[in-house]
Amino acid sequence: MGRRGRKRRLDLETQYWALLAAGVGSIEACRQLGIGRKTGYRWRTENGGLPPVRLAEEARSTRYLCLLERQRIATLRAAGHSIREVARRLGRSASTVSRELKRNTLPHDRGGYDATLAHARATGRSIRPRRGRLLDDLELRAKVQDKLELEWSPEQIAAWLRAEYPDRPGWHVCHETIYQALYNSRRSGLCRTLTRKLRTRRPLRRRRRRADERRIRFVTESESIDARPEVVEKRSRTGDWEGDLIVGRSSKSSIGTLVERRSRYVRLLYLPGGHRAEPFAAALGALFEQIPEHVRWTMTWDQGAEMARHDLFGHLFAEGVYFAHPASPWLRGTNENTNGLLRQYFPKGTDLSVHGPEVLRDVEERLNNRPRKNLDWRTPAQVFAEGLAP
Numbered sequence: 001m002g003r004r005g006r007k008r009r010l011d012l013e014t015q016y017w018a019l020l021a022a023g024v025g026s027i028e029a030c031r032q033l034g035i036g037r038k039t040g041y042r043w044r045t046e047n048g049g050l051p052p053v054r055l056a057e058e059a060r061s062t063r064y065l066c067l068l069e070r071q072r073i074a075t076l077r078a079a080g081h082s083i084r085e086v087a088r089r090l091g092r093s094a095s096t097v098s099r100e101l102k103r104n105t106l107p108h109d110r111g112g113y114d115a116t117l118a119h120a121r122a123t124g125r126s127i128r129p130r131r132g133r134l135l136d137d138l139e140l141r142a143k144v145q146d147k148l149e150l151e152w153s154p155e156q157i158a159a160w161l162r163a164e165y166p167d168r169p170g171w172h173v174c175h176e177t178i179y180q181a182l183y184n185s186r187r188s189g190l191c192r193t194l195t196r197k198l199r200t201r202r203p204l205r206r207r208r209r210r211a212d213e214r215r216i217r218f219v220t221e222s223e224s225i226d227a228r229p230e231v232v233e234k235r236s237r238t239g240d241w242e243g244d245l246i247v248g249r250s251s252k253s254s255i256g257t258l259v260e261r262r263s264r265y266v267r268l269l270y271l272p273g274g275h276r277a278e279p280f281a282a283a284l285g286a287l288f289e290q291i292p293e294h295v296r297w298t299m300t301w302d303q304g305a306e307m308a309r310h311d312l313f314g315h316l317f318a319e320g321v322y323f324a325h326p327a328s329p330w331l332r333g334t335n336e337n338t339n340g341l342l343r344q345y346f347p348k349g350t351d352l353s354v355h356g357p358e359v360l361r362d363v364e365e366r367l368n369n370r371p372r373k374n375l376d377w378r379t380p381a382q383v384f385a386e387g388l389a390p
Helices: 010-021 026-033 037-046 053-059 067-078 083-090 094-103 115-126 138-149 154-164 175-183 192-197 277-288 329-342 357-368 380-388
Strands: 240-247 254-260 266-270 298-301 321-323
Touching: 010 026, 010 037, 026 037, 067 083, 067 094, 067 115, 083 094, 094 115, 138 154, 138 175, 138 192, 154 175, 175 192, 240 329, 254 277, 254 329, 254 380, 266 277, 266 329, 266 357, 298 329, 329 357, 357 380
Parallel strands: 240 298, 298 321
Antiparallel strands: 240 254, 254 266
């Protein structure tokens, strides 16, 4: 019996070609997959630098004709069947078959339809390499890069470009264009390090993970969120607040986060004395005593132990303090979203005590002066200022 050849690793080969198609270099693709460079070189040379037909066909959308369908068209037409009959047998529209014959039958084909040649022509036309919008327009790229340096999200930048330059439709790029430019810098000209300015700070795009459920820390006898006035849900008035803590390494440091539901206006609570109940209540009370009384209606918090002495500041809110159900962060969605934004400046697993009041005020200013999609691209500061008016 002759020697058996090397077993072909089709799954790895498929992943290799997928990485190349995504713009990853061959050496980097080999490194990510844990294969040798010679293996990648062999796969490329065996197929002339193109993925095998099997892989190309698997990745191709069923919206388009595949090689097998083109072969059936050639066979049925050679047998004398009409276009409508061919379409019926393929389960395709007659216009699809008609366009296929017109597009992929050239005069020098001598009037015959060659399925293999037609498929090669269609595949060649489907490859449309083009330069990125930001790579060709240096001024636009500079505008986008300046906003990224200020930690603006791609969606905020896209909306700002439309509002600031209505007479330049060529600059009205969508946020996905900016994301692709960031994560494929070779085709855009943007520096890859700008991904650190995004909220997630991720160097590579990946799917979202399911959030972990929060453990119950403290249950206090207080008003449940179910008793909260219905007007709070409507966001029709200024003065309904949500709050929580973001905690540092080993839970030894923390920052209080407060957000007004209607305007998304953010205030941060400096907690040098820790988040034990009494020091926390004193700090929270001092902060809200600086806020006008007519924008202090309700406060909604979670079941954290820091709220054990909410009776010390509850009188500051005209309609009281309310508590969400345990392990139900979505009931305070505005605050949870704000905490996610704040983690860009105060990463998890770090010592938050190093950030003094000046740093907290700077972060507040950054967040409160960014345009927000859910505010029709106004800033939280603008909307909150409207609510302050008597």
